[in-house]
Amino acid sequence: MVYFGGYCRLVYLVLLSLVTTLLDKEVRMRDYSLQVVLKDLSQFSMVYFVPLADFHEGARDADHEISNGYINWIAEHDAFTILNGDMMNCAWKDSTPELWEDLITPDDAYARLRARLMPIKNKIFMITRGGHCESIFRKVGVDFMARLAYDLGDIPYRPDGGMLGVKLTRSTQGRIFWIYATHGWGGARTIGAKIKKVEDLANVTNADITVLSHDHTQAIHRLNVLEPPRSSLSFTRPAYVTTQRKLLINTGGFVKYSGYIQRKGYMPQDLGTPRIRLELKYKGKRVVKDLHASI
Numbered sequence: 001m002v003y004f005g006g007y008c009r010l011v012y013l014v015l016l017s018l019v020t021t022l023l024d025k026e027v028r029m030r031d032y033s034l035q036v037v038l039k040d041l042s043q044f045s046m047v048y049f050v051p052l053a054d055f056h057e058g059a060r061d062a063d064h065e066i067s068n069g070y071i072n073w074i075a076e077h078d079a080f081t082i083l084n085g086d087m088m089n090c091a092w093k094d095s096t097p098e099l100w101e102d103l104i105t106p107d108d109a110y111a112r113l114r115a116r117l118m119p120i121k122n123k124i125f126m127i128t129r130g131g132h133c134e135s136i137f138r139k140v141g142v143d144f145m146a147r148l149a150y151d152l153g154d155i156p157y158r159p160d161g162g163m164l165g166v167k168l169t170r171s172t173q174g175r176i177f178w179i180y181a182t183h184g185w186g187g188a189r190t191i192g193a194k195i196k197k198v199e200d201l202a203n204v205t206n207a208d209i210t211v212l213s214h215d216h217t218q219a220i221h222r223l224n225v226l227e228p229p230r231s232s233l234s235f236t237r238p239a240y241v242t243t244q245r246k247l248l249i250n251t252g253g254f255v256k257y258s259g260y261i262q263r264k265g266y267m268p269q270d271l272g273t274p275r276i277r278l279e280l281k282y283k284g285k286r287v288v289k290d291l292h293a294s295i
């Protein structure tokens with residue numbers, strides 16, 4: 001009897017651990033927010049990365065000429081992008097963007113945005129969500145960026161931000177460039193405050209490139225951090241510290257000076273966004289990652 005009780009208890013514990021493991025696995029599989037987006041571009045040793053954000057499609061003064069210029073440039077070159085939020089203006093009755101000025105429904109704005117992005121749908125690594133689309137999501141549970149990610153061909157969607165790994169190859173040596181992007185938060189008026197935000201973000205990511213949008217002000221900065229030797233370490237030969245370059249990118253916006261931006265006394269925005277060159281170069285016999293960015 002004692003033996004039978006012990007056997008039942010054992011079976012019970014095994015079943016319990018099995019169910020717990022399965023449930024845990026199911027929960028982990030559903031939680032894709034920390035799942036890295038990986039892109040194998042081994043056919044290239046150099047590509048351009050032009051992160052797009054803040055199109056504010058539907059806004060009265062959204063500048064389609066400039067944003068279409070970027071879309072066309074990406075389509076015609078070995079260039080790739082992410083959509084880092086506020087791609088739609090999403091004005092509603094009580095929102096900061098003025099509904100009566102936009103005079104376009106979110107559905108119409110969505111249709112226009114999707115049509116404009118079609119030529120580069122295979123060059124979008126990842127989509128995040130900005131505060132404007134989030135306000136609609138919070139109000140009625142409709143997530144236009146999730147829909148866009150699906151409609152453009154199941155592009156990885158990371159509403160709150162995501163880590164991206166892009167593999168390039170030179171000769172036979174492959175290297176992965178790590179890029180972290182999230183839309184952005186809060187307000188900032190000074191250039192220093194805007195750049196401080198992306199510096200803060202770089203402190204928590206350890207990616208090669210950290211991309212922040214939202215402030216509509218293009219900026220490029222670098223952090224050169226001391227890197228201990230990570231491989232080929234011999235305890236009989238001297239080892240040296242190297243510097244690792246981290247690129248900080250503030251993307252620009254695509255809305256002309258008007259409306260609440262003007263009324264609140266913000267500075268006129270830069271229209272456009274930085275262009276980053278990811279390249280593998282030879283340093284002696286070793287292939288190393290090289291980053292260059294321009295506005």
Ligand SMILES: [Fe+2]
Pocket residue numbers: 054056086130214215216253
């Ligand atoms: Fe924005």
Ligand SMILES: [Fe+2]
Pocket residue numbers: 085086130131132183184213214215
């Ligand atoms: Fe924003």
